[in-house]
Structures are given as structure tokens and as C-alpha cells.
Amino acid sequence: MRGAVIHAPGDVRFETVDDPHVLHPTDAVIRTAVTCVCGSDLWPYRGAEPIGDPHPMGHEYVGFVEEVGSAVTSLRAGQFVVGSFATSDNTCVNCRNGFQSNCLHREFMSTCQAEYVRIPNAQGTLVATDEVPDEGLWSGLLAVSDVMGTGWWAADAAEVRPGSTAVVVGDGAVGLCGVIAAKEMGAERIIAMSRHESRQKLAREFGATDIVTERGEEGVERIRELTGGIGADSVLECVGTAQAMSQALHAARPGGNVGFVGVPHEVAIDGQELFFSHVGLRGGPAPVRRYLPDLIDRVLTARIDPGKVFDLTLPLEQVAEGYKAMDERRAVKTLLKP
Amino acid sequence: MRGAVIHAPGDVRFETVDDPHVLHPTDAVIRTAVTCVCGSDLWPYRGAEPIGDPHPMGHEYVGFVEEVGSAVTSLRAGQFVVGSFATSDNTCVNCRNGFQSNCLHREFMSTCQAEYVRIPNAQGTLVATDEVPDEGLWSGLLAVSDVMGTGWWAADAAEVRPGSTAVVVGDGAVGLCGVIAAKEMGAERIIAMSRHESRQKLAREFGATDIVTERGEEGVERIRELTGGIGADSVLECVGTAQAMSQALHAARPGGNVGFVGVPHEVAIDGQELFFSHVGLRGGPAPVRRYLPDLIDRVLTARIDPGKVFDLTLPLEQVAEGYKAMDERRAVKTLLKP
Numbered sequence: 001m002r003g004a005v006i007h008a009p010g011d012v013r014f015e016t017v018d019d020p021h022v023l024h025p026t027d028a029v030i031r032t033a034v035t036c037v038c039g040s041d042l043w044p045y046r047g048a049e050p051i052g053d054p055h056p057m058g059h060e061y062v063g064f065v066e067e068v069g070s071a072v073t074s075l076r077a078g079q080f081v082v083g084s085f086a087t088s089d090n091t092c093v094n095c096r097n098g099f100q101s102n103c104l105h106r107e108f109m110s111t112c113q114a115e116y117v118r119i120p121n122a123q124g125t126l127v128a129t130d131e132v133p134d135e136g137l138w139s140g141l142l143a144v145s146d147v148m149g150t151g152w153w154a155a156d157a158a159e160v161r162p163g164s165t166a167v168v169v170g171d172g173a174v175g176l177c178g179v180i181a182a183k184e185m186g187a188e189r190i191i192a193m194s195r196h197e198s199r200q201k202l203a204r205e206f207g208a209t210d211i212v213t214e215r216g217e218e219g220v221e222r223i224r225e226l227t228g229g230i231g232a233d234s235v236l237e238c239v240g241t242a243q244a245m246s247q248a249l250h251a252a253r254p255g256g257n258v259g260f261v262g263v264p265h266e267v268a269i270d271g272q273e274l275f276f277s278h279v280g281l282r283g284g285p286a287p288v289r290r291y292l293p294d295l296i297d298r299v300l301t302a303r304i305d306p307g308k309v310f311d312l313t314l315p316l317e318q319v320a321e322g323y324k325a326m327d328e329r330r331a332v333k334t335l336l337k338p
Numbered sequence: 339m340r341g342a343v344i345h346a347p348g349d350v351r352f353e354t355v356d357d358p359h360v361l362h363p364t365d366a367v368i369r370t371a372v373t374c375v376c377g378s379d380l381w382p383y384r385g386a387e388p389i390g391d392p393h394p395m396g397h398e399y400v401g402f403v404e405e406v407g408s409a410v411t412s413l414r415a416g417q418f419v420v421g422s423f424a425t426s427d428n429t430c431v432n433c434r435n436g437f438q439s440n441c442l443h444r445e446f447m448s449t450c451q452a453e454y455v456r457i458p459n460a461q462g463t464l465v466a467t468d469e470v471p472d473e474g475l476w477s478g479l480l481a482v483s484d485v486m487g488t489g490w491w492a493a494d495a496a497e498v499r500p501g502s503t504a505v506v507v508g509d510g511a512v513g514l515c516g517v518i519a520a521k522e523m524g525a526e527r528i529i530a531m532s533r534h535e536s537r538q539k540l541a542r543e544f545g546a547t548d549i550v551t552e553r554g555e556e557g558v559e560r561i562r563e564l565t566g567g568i569g570a571d572s573v574l575e576c577v578g579t580a581q582a583m584s585q586a587l588h589a590a591r592p593g594g595n596v597g598f599v600g601v602p603h604e605v606a607i608d609g610q611e612l613f614f615s616h617v618g619l620r621g622g623p624a625p626v627r628r629y630l631p632d633l634i635d636r637v638l639t640a641r642i643d644p645g646k647v648f649d650l651t652l653p654l655e656q657v658a659e660g661y662k663a664m665d666e667r668r669a670v671k672t673l674l675k676p
Contacts, residue, residue, distance in 0.1 A: 254440035267609025271602030
């Protein structure tokens with residue numbers, strides 16, 4: 001089959017790779033319905049993370065079950081499935097605690113920008129829909145497998161409550177999905193920090209009530225003005241830089257909460273500053289599996305449409321252009337069709 | 339009147355100081371019933387915090403109302419009152435959010451090791467008991483004004499739940515009160531980290547089910563062994579050093595919670611490590627006022643007896659010896675009687 005392989009910063013190629021097979025009884029192989037490029041794929045693409053040997057890319061997917069291992073009893077060939085970027089057996093103690101992305105048998109997906117994908121821990125990871133959804137819903141379901149699940153987790157970790165005020169730091173796909181989540185969880189005021197007009201527009205469409213274009217301390221000042229001088233109840237940090245984290249911590253009110261979901265790159269948090277702020281902080285790779293049944297339902301009933309974060313659709317074979325467009329900020333997120 | 343004044347590291351004197359008066363309509367002046375020395379008083383005493391000019395000390399108190407300002411309508415002379423080390427108007431938005439120790443009008447108490455004390459924001463800060471409690475209960479109520487309130491906050495911030503497992507890092511008065519709090523909140527297993535026999539004994543009396551004497555990575559290993567390999571649901575960090583914080587973060591299970599109440603001294607938290615742990619982190623000066631009515635009730639009904647953390651009682655005029663005994667670890671906490 002063919003799939004994306006990264007060779008060096010800026011060098012992603014669509015080439016022939018080994019066909020995936022069931023290697024363990026707990027595996028499944030799916031035929032990719034749609035896949036995409038993630039903001040986090042840009043870290044190695046931009047040389048901000050080591051690449052090492054050329055390797056496949058991609059961790060977002062929805063698809064059709066092709067084949068299952070002998071231990072996979074809940075799935076059958078032909079079913080349409082949604083998974084998570086982190087696989088989980090969904091039975092271990094961490095899974096039972098709701099942190100499936102910290103499953104004792106977790107494997108991070110990394111070969112999904114391809115025609116077929118092997119899914120470890122398939123029974124615990126994949127959720128099948130009752131029937132094959134209308135193709136118009138695939139992009140939304142694909143978003144659920146990562147960015148929408150992550151936006152939801154950001155809002156959940158930031159303890160968004162009905163009637164509360166939420167700030168979203170980061171206007172990438174995750175941040176935009178965070179706006180959806182905050183809205184669904186009942187936030188009355190949702191302040192999106194964004195300086196890109198098209199993203200501001202989408203944020204508003206998703207439920208943002210205010211847009212703050214300033215950054216850093218100026219941005220924090222603006223948030224304070226909008227929140228009676230004290231800051232927001234909940235802040236969703238959807239970037240992962242030190243600046244974004246600092247902005248998030250300062251934008252939260254005393255005793256507020258920051259949910260941080262951008263993988264932190266060179267972020268250190270000052271203990272004393274956090275102490276005197278009373279702010280609660282929780283982050284991590286989103287436990288998407290916890291949210292899958294609910295989020296799939298919200299997409300299938302058209303209650304939410306996170307698929308709108310895809311503003312560029314390309315054939316899978318043009319994956320390189322998909323990266324380039326996102327790197328150059330011509331696209332928020334690229335959908336890839338095999 | 340007379341009170342404690344710190345002149346230099348190791349040099350606390352009991353000397354004549356100005357009588358306190360009502361300076362603002364919102365003030366009260368109380369006659370101290372009992373006061374004490376706090377673990378945090380040892381930071382300047384040990385030269386770990388700058389002292390500057392000689393200044394009074396002490397932030398824990400229970401006492402009798404002597405005089406109130408014109409704006410204080412809920413208190414009258416003669417009442418027995420319990421307060422908090424942080425004063426609060428109990429009406430501002432931060433107070434209403436439950437973070438009275440972040441009150442917009444907060445003043446930290448700092449003159450309580452004295453015969454009389456001025457209490458700013460008296461109406462919001464002081465809680466009067468219905469009648470003057472039996473003198474045997476004063477030590478417990480004094481503990482409530484700081485260490486018990488702080489231990490409670492540690493357990494609350496660490497989200498201790500019925501049936502859960504809690505670890506307490508630090509066997510000082512706050513840590514020991516944290517054991518009481520975890521027990522009251524229904525923790526089924528309470529692991530106290532302590533290497534001092536007398537403190538271990540008190541911890542067990544307060545409800546600790548296990549004692550871990552190892553520290554650092556060894557201590558964390560031991561916690562893991564006791565918690566099915568994954569760590570504890572809740573960890574109460576009651577020290578404030580980098581080592582204690584690291585121990586606490588590593589002792590929590592994926593998705594568990596750390597409540598940190600020791601004022602952090604040179605503590606930096608690695609963002610990426612926190613991220614992959616899924617651990618929730620919240621700390622700060624305890625919002626004691628939030629808990630006062632409940633904790634006073636628990637002491638008055640003899641449901642808890644945090645007064646047991648006082649293992650040395652001295653006349654107030656021997657305050658210097660009170661510091662010395664704690665510095666030399668001959669005492670956990672010194673009670674001072676005017």
C-alpha cells in the first residue's frame with residue numbers, strides 16, 4: 001500500500017510502504033476512510049522535534065474494519081469505526097479511572113496517513129457506528145478521533161461549567177474545537193484568543209462570544225477587562241509553548257482552572273506563582289476514548305460539526321502539500337482522502 | 339503590651355510593642371486566648387527568608403473580642419472568635435468563589451504572637467462561637483485557624499473522595515492535620531510519609547493506615563508498591579520544597595490529584611512531565627474561612643482533635659524557646675499562652 005513517510009524537516013513523501021497485518025490477537029486492520037494532518041505533526045516537519053530514520057506519519061483516522069485478531073470479539077469486517085490517537089485496552093485501572101490515554105498497554109498511533117492502518121488494542125480502542133455514516137459526517141467523526149476529543153478534554157480539564165466564562169488560548173483546530181466544547185458544556189461567555197480573521201470567524205460560528213487579538217501580557221490585560229478584573233473561570237491552553245502557558249495561567253481567575261492540551265515544549269511552571277494564584281492545572285494527552293460514544297453521538301445527530309475545522313481537502317497522495325499548506329498557515333487543518 | 343519580635347535569624351524576642359487599636363471601621367481588636375508558632379515561621383527564623391527590619395511575628399490566633407470598628411456589626415465585645423491567617427471581607431468575588439485567602443482586600447496576619455491583635459476585615463474574617471468554649475478545646479480551635487484549615491484544604495485540593503487512597507507528604511502539623519482531613523473525607527487508605535516515630539504515632543492516631551519512611555524515588559517506589567503499581571488517587575504536599583513536590587507528583591496515579599499547601603521555595607514544575615502524568619495540581623494559601631464553620635463544629639463536637647499537634651505548651655513570654663524547640667525538631671508545634 002502507500003502512505004506518508006517523513007524523511008527530514010519539510011520532506012514528507014507519499015510512497016510504498018509495507019501492508020499492515022494483524023500482528024497480535026488484539027489487533028485490527030482498517031481501511032482508511034479519511035485521515036488528516038495534525039498541528040503536532042508540524043513539530044517534526046518544522047525540525048522542532050528530532051525525526052531520526054524516515055518513518056510513517058499520522059495518528060487520526062476513521063475507517064472500515066478489514067480484519068480483526070482472534071481476541072477481538074466486538075468488531076467485524078465492514079464496520080465503520082472511530083478510534084483515538086492513543087490506543088487503550090479500556091479495561092486496565094487507568095482506563096477504568098477514565099485516563100485511557102494512559103492505558104497500561106497504550107500505544108500511540110503513528111501510521112495513519114496511509115491507505116490501511118493496524119490498530120493495536122482494537123477492542124478497547126475502536127468504537128463502531130451502528131451503520132456506515134453518511135460521507136458528509138466523516139470529517140466530523142475524524143475530528144472526534146483527535147482534535148475534537150482534545151478540545152473536549154481541554155474544557156473538561158479546565159472544569160467548564162454552565163454559566164461560566166471560558167478563555168481559549170490557541171486558534172488552531174484544537175482551540176476551535178475547545179470553543180465547541182465550552183459551548184456544549186454551557187459556558188456563557190467564551191473568549192477566543194485569535195488574530196486570524198478566518199479563524200475568528202469560525203470561532204464565532206462555534207460559539208465564541210468575544211475575540212481577543214492581543215497576546216502576552218496585553219492579552220491578559222484584555223481578558224481581565226472582560227472578566228470584571230479577575231480573570232476567567234476556565235482557560236483552555238491549546239498551544240504548548242511557554243508563552244501560551246503563561247498567558248493561560250494569568251488569564252485564569254483566583255481559584256480558576258487551566259486545562260492544557262498542547263504538548264508542552266520547554267514549559268516550566270513556577271511553583272510559587274501557581275501557589276498564590278490558587279489556579280488548578282491539569283493536562284495531558286486527551287483520553288479521547290472516554291468521550292467517544294458521546295462525541296460520536298453529537299456528530300451523528302448534527303449537534304456539533306467539528307469537521308468544519310478542515311479547510312483544505314486533498315487526495316491522500318498529495319499529503320506533502322497538506323503539510324506545506326498548514327506549515328505556511330494557508331490551512332488550519334488538512335483532510336486527506338485515500 | 340508585649341509580643342514576639344524577630345530581629346535576625348534565630349533571634350526572636352518577647353518585648354514591649356505598640357498596643358493595637360481599631361484603625362479602620364472594619365477592624366476589630368482581640369485579646370489573644372492562645373496563639374502558636376507555625377512551621378512557616380521557621381523560614382525567616384532559619385534565615386531562609388529575608389527578615390529586613392525587626393518585626394512582629396505570628397498569624398494563628400483565637401481570642402476574645404475587645405473592640406470593634408463602626409462597620410463591624412456582627413461581632414460584640416467578649417465573644418470568643420476564630421479567624422484565619424489571611425483576612426477576608428467574605429463578600430468580594432474571590433470570596434464568593436470560595437477563595438477567601440485571595441480576597442480583594444486580603445491582609446495576611448503577622449502580629450499574632452502577642453497579647454492583643456488587630457484583625458482587619460473583622461466581619462468577614464472572624465467566626466464567633468455561640469458561647470465561650472471549654473478551655474480544653476482552645477488548642478483545637480487554634481489549629482483550625484491555620485494548620486487544620488490548611489490540612490483540610492490540602493485534602494480538598496487533592497480531591498480526596500470516599501474510598502480513595504491518599505498520600506500525605508510531610509509530617510509537620512499541617513501534614514498531620516491533612517491525615518485528619520483525608521480520614522474525615524472518607525479516604526480508605528491513608529499513607530503518611532514520615533521518619534519520626536512520635537509523628538508516625540500521631541499520624542496513626544489521626545487515621546493513617548500506612549507509614550512510609552523512605553524518601554525521594556525510594557519513597558515513591560514504596561508508594562507504588564502500596565497502590566497496585568500506579569500511585570495514589572490524592573497526594574497532599576505539605577512541605578514546599580522541590581523534593582517534596584517531586585515526590586508528591588510522582589506518588590500520584592495517572593489522573594490523580596496533588597494538593598500543595600507548603601509555600602513553594604524554589605519549586606519549578608516541568609510542563610511536559612506534568613502533561614504526561616495527567617495529574618491535576620492545585621495549591622495556595624488555604625481558604626480557611628470557607629471551612630471555618632464546619633471545622634469549628636467538628637472540634638466543638640469532639641469529632642476531631644487537631645489540638646493534638648501541639649506537643650509543647652509555653653507561656654507566651656517564652657516564645658523564643660517555642661521557636662527554638664521547633665527549629666531543633668524537639669517539638670512539632672508550640673502552643674503559646676498569654
